[in-house]
Structure formats: C-alpha cells, structure tokens
Amino acid sequence: MLDQRLLRDNPELITEQLGRRGMTLDLTGLQLIAKQARDLEEQRSNLQAEGNRIGKDVGLKIKAGAAANGPEVQALRDQGNRIKQQVAVLEEEEKALDAKLREQLLTLPNLPSPEAPNGSSETDNIEIKRWGTPRVEEGLQEHWQIAERLGLFETERSVRIAQSRFVTLMGQGARLERALISFMLDLHGTKGYREVMPPILVNSASLTGSGQLPKFAEESFRCAEDDLWLTPTAEVPVTSLHRDEVIPAEQLPLKYVAYTPCFRREAGSYGRDTRGLIRLHQFNKVELYWFCHPEHSAEAHQQITADAEAVLEALELPYRKIELCTGDMGFSASRTYDLEVWLPGAGSYREISSCSVCGDFQARRSAIRLKDGKATQLVHTLNGSGLAVGRTMAALLETGQQADGSVQLPAALVPYFGAERVTTP
C-alpha cells in the first residue's frame, strides 16, 4: 500500500511512477476523499474534546456537592448528549470515507524503484548475466518425456485424484523432489536463513498484507466457509509471521527460508505448459524472505538474488539473470530480478526464481515496523524463490539426460538422493 501522506503531499509522483508501469490514473477523486476524511477527523476530534470536558465537569460538580439531578448538572448532561449525537454522525461518515480510501489504495501497485528499467512487457526486460554453458544438442528430450520413461510421476491418474494440472510424483521422482527440498533448505541454512514451516492455509488479512488481495482473488484457491485460502507462495505466511509487530532494529535483518507447497488457479493459462512440471495448480517451492532496515534493502536485494543463484550453481544448472522492466513487475515489487534456467530439451530459458524488493509496500499493509532507538519506521521486505522445486527437477532431468536413458545428477545432490543417477526402475 502506498503512503496516504504521499497522496496528500505529492500525488503527481504517484501518477508519474505508476505511469511507468503503464497505468494511467486520475487521483483527483481519491485526493478529495482523503481531504474530506481529514477534515472530518479534525471536526470530530474537536467535538470529542468538548464532550470530554463536559464529562469531567459533571464529575467535578457532583463531587463539589451539586445535586446529581439538579438543573446545573442536567444542563451539562443535555449538552453532552447533543455532542454525542453529532459525533456519531461524523464518525459514521468518517468511517465510510476511510474504508473507501483504504479500499482504493489497496488496489494500487507499488511504485517502481528509480533503478527499475522502463518498459511495457517482458520484451523490454534486460539480461544482466549468463552463467554456465547451456547444453545444446539434437534429439534431447523434454523433462516430461524423460519422466514418463523413468516413471517419475503420474499425470492421468492425478486427474482421477484431483484435476488436470496436478501431478503425483512416484518412486525416484518423489525421492528426487524430497532430496531437492532438503538440499535447498540446508544450503540456505548455512547462509544464516532460519527455516520456517508455516501454515499453508492463510486468512484474508495475510493475503492482503502481502498484496495478493484484493486484486488477485481469482488466482488463489479458497475455503469459502472458513475465510482461509491455500497459499499461492510462502511469501504470504512469512510476511504475516511478523504482521502488526515492532521489531528491534538490532535484530534486523531477519532472514527466513520456508519450504511450502504453493497453490495457484492459473486462471487464463489454458493450453499453456500443459505437460509436465512447469505449470501446476500445486507445486513445491523453497522461498527466501528478508525483513530488513530500509537503508540496507538495496544491497539485501543483491544478496537474496545471489543466494538464489547459488542453488543453480551448486546444481550446475546454466541460467541467465534478467531484470524485469516496470511493465512486467509484480504488484508488490519495486524492483525484480528473475532467474531463468536453461531447459535443454525445450531449448529455452525458463523462469525458476523471482527475487523482488518490495520496499515498505508490504510492511505498510501488514504494519511491520522497526524500532531504532526512539523512532519507529516501516521495515523493508524482500522475497526470492530459492528455488521452484518442480521446475528445478525439470531442468535437472533435461540437463542430465544420458544416451542410455538415465539421468546423471550433479554431485551436490548425490548425498541427498542416494544415487548418482536416476535410472529405469
């Protein structure tokens, strides 16, 4: 959420910066609401002050010996009642305006960082670097072909269990997924991340706090009777881990790594990535998350991205790092790097991690502050996938595929998987 003071003092900045995201908006209506709400607050609080004075007077008069039912006290009572009625009216208007203001502010995305490159779509993203040598050969198979041959997961039977876009990992596939999760958690653990296993059903306040609600309700699965939703990403519960808290500055940064299943409706992606592990309603992800001091968030963004890159490098998976342009960034982000892994079978780079700094955007929605000596201020939050597990498996299968049909695994994974290769069962 954007700062209401910014709306008041510098609305041009908002229109200008959100313009970089390709939005054209007219804030005059919103500004008017903000001004009215402020005026009402002033009137109301002045009236309340008067009411408080009267209340005290009554007490004092009675204590001084005035009859509790005498005319003097009765006059004050009447006056108090009149004020009470006026306050009630103002309060109602004020509440309505505040709700409207908040509701509208919640739909505005974060302002892009000055560093974020301008652009309107993914074609304007900027490649920052490439790591590793992509495997390019004729006749390489895609991961779902390999997986089918090796019996790593069931797709058709998963439709029986649930729906399309679900898989059931089987045998070495299930084991590999588990190995990857443990490997990633351990790796990040050595870098000062504290492991978290949060609830994966979250309430509306949590989704609002990280920015998924109110705008993206159609992307999440909901348990309607309980005000609970299936998390689309661990970012949601981890943000709310510290919702409504004031964190002592010396405890920052707080660095968390969370493994969770993630659930997404993938509305509007009919026919895209229908085979394999790339786009599922349920997938596993290891997520990195930082709460940090505003002064350090820029360097933290470099660090969290480097921590995600380290996973790809340890797994010997060639990738490229791109910076998203303003038109392609997510709702809560002010600046984002995507990591794209090379899929030799598909012959293309594919997003496997997205590392964003959100500034105080989520912190304001979630009321997460820091206390530095006397002053409290909003913290900055960052998140990054470290990594999307299913896509990592896809990359490993395509990268390690051998002429004999087996899949060679990177050395780092062997102790976790318990074998050097995935083979025909």
Next chain:
RNA sequence: GGAGAGGUGGCCGAGUGGUCGAAGGCGCAGCACUGGAAAUGCUGUAUAGGGGCAACUCUAUCGAGGGUUCGAAUCCCUCCCUCUCCGCCA
C-alpha cells in the same frame, strides 16, 4: 465437541463507573555517585492519527465489535483467542 478459568503497557501485575494512558515492580535509556564498575538515587520510557517551526497540544486505543451512561479498563451483548480438565483424533 462438553465443562471451567482468563485476555490490562516490552514483561509481570494492580485497578468494578468520575480528571485512568492506566498504581507498583521488572526491563531499558539518560544523569548523579565511582579511579572504573556493582549497588544506590533521580529522571525518562506505548502505538496510531490530527494541529504546531518548536516547546507542546488534541483524539483514539486496557483481545475485537456493538450497547448503557454526561462519563467505561471497570456494567450489558456478540465474537475471537489462550489456558486447564473430559471426549475425539494424526
């Protein structure tokens, strides 16, 4: 699911209608004392919003929401959460 107890400031804990944002203690910070420290003493120490250059000031907040009252931490209603016991369950 049934029965009971309870939710007050960073923490503990007092407060059952009147100047209570809230005694006292702990913790923390500053100052004094000291060669330095401990101990001791003094002072300060919540959050959000509004006004003011500032000193400061106004409003709200004692789990949440509503009600009674001139006035609510205190009385009434609804909800949420925590704890204990019983049942059930992985």
